[in-house]
Amino acid sequence: MQLGFIGAGNMAQGIIDGLLNAEALTPGDIIIHGGHAANYEAYAQKTGVQVAANNSAVIAASDMVVLAVKPLMASDVIAEILPALQAKTTPLLSLLSGVSLLQIEGYLGTKNYPLVRVMPNLNVAINAGMTAYAANAAAQAVLPAVVKLLDALGETIELAEQHFSTFVALAGSSPAFVYMFIDALARAGVKHGLTKKQADKIAAQAVLGSGAMVLQSDESPFDLVDKVSSPGGTTVAGLLAMEAAGFMPSVVAGVDATIAKDQEEQD
Ligand SMILES: NC(=O)C1=CN([C@@H]2O[C@H](COP(=O)(O)OP(=O)(O)OC[C@H]3O[C@@H](n4cnc5c(N)ncnc54)[C@H](OP(=O)(O)O)[C@@H]3O)[C@@H](O)[C@H]2O)C=CC1
Numbered sequence: 001m002q003l004g005f006i007g008a009g010n011m012a013q014g015i016i017d018g019l020l021n022a023e024a025l026t027p028g029d030i031i032i033h034g035g036h037a038a039n040y041e042a043y044a045q046k047t048g049v050q051v052a053a054n055n056s057a058v059i060a061a062s063d064m065v066v067l068a069v070k071p072l073m074a075s076d077v078i079a080e081i082l083p084a085l086q087a088k089t090t091p092l093l094s095l096l097s098g099v100s101l102l103q104i105e106g107y108l109g110t111k112n113y114p115l116v117r118v119m120p121n122l123n124v125a126i127n128a129g130m131t132a133y134a135a136n137a138a139a140q141a142v143l144p145a146v147v148k149l150l151d152a153l154g155e156t157i158e159l160a161e162q163h164f165s166t167f168v169a170l171a172g173s174s175p176a177f178v179y180m181f182i183d184a185l186a187r188a189g190v191k192h193g194l195t196k197k198q199a200d201k202i203a204a205q206a207v208l209g210s211g212a213m214v215l216q217s218d219e220s221p222f223d224l225v226d227k228v229s230s231p232g233g234t235t236v237a238g239l240l241a242m243e244a245a246g247f248m249p250s251v252v253a254g255v256d257a258t259i260a261k262d263q264e265e266q267d
């Protein structure tokens, strides 16, 4: 199976890294094209993936194509590749946040083109991603092959499109929020004398283990908070100080702003 990428930036490279790690595809199965060759030549050389001369050549060489450009470029790029798509009906996997299947069908001028909307997160690069997908009616026949590829990248969930903005906040963008939390935790450790390297490792492992515990335990995150908080102990002192500084409202405000931005892109 030949998989093409239109756009060769952070997310395209993350997906390719994950697929190669999992040996779901080989470098020879992957062909990419981006805006400026200088930005992805070194990546192509390092991984051995093929480089196409232009976006239409990606489609001509591919059995499926991932659209991995920025959302604002969607209509221009689809207009450019439309003749190549029409010539071959190559299923299109769109990573575009805030761009619905209906909008893409509008750019394509038909509802009969196989389209899958995919929202991954950057952790797909290490096969620990959380990816949502939604397919139009025309993509049902190719969906099992798409899901097989996505499953190689971590956890997947089929999700109604109406929930994609919320998913973007909780999984697409949230790695940045969690990296920021890890960095804040680690910096506080540096404030108290740890090296940044020590503190980054300690903080990241604590977050990794906590996520795994939530997934593996029958208890809710809140029940687990109670289990960590010894009466009169350190944890409850820390938690109350974090809450006084606005921990939960700031997380919810961040999620609300992410959802609002995603929905603004749809307007
Ligand atoms: N980053 C993330 O964690 C996630 C991103 N996404 C989605 O993935 C998509 C890509 O995001 P991301 O990878 O972060 O963005 P990047 O800016 O890293 O990548 C965008 C890519 O598109 C290329 N590009 C620009 N113009 C063209 C063109 N005319 N034809 C082909 N390629 C072009 C850019 O090339 P150049 O830079 O050389 O101009 C670059 O390779 C977005 O739609 C985003 O919503 C979804 C989930 C998570």
Ligand SMILES: O=C(O)[C@@H]1CCC=N1
Pocket: 097, 168, 172, 173
């Ligand atoms: O920041 C963005 O717009 C993209 C979508 C989800 C993660 N990154």
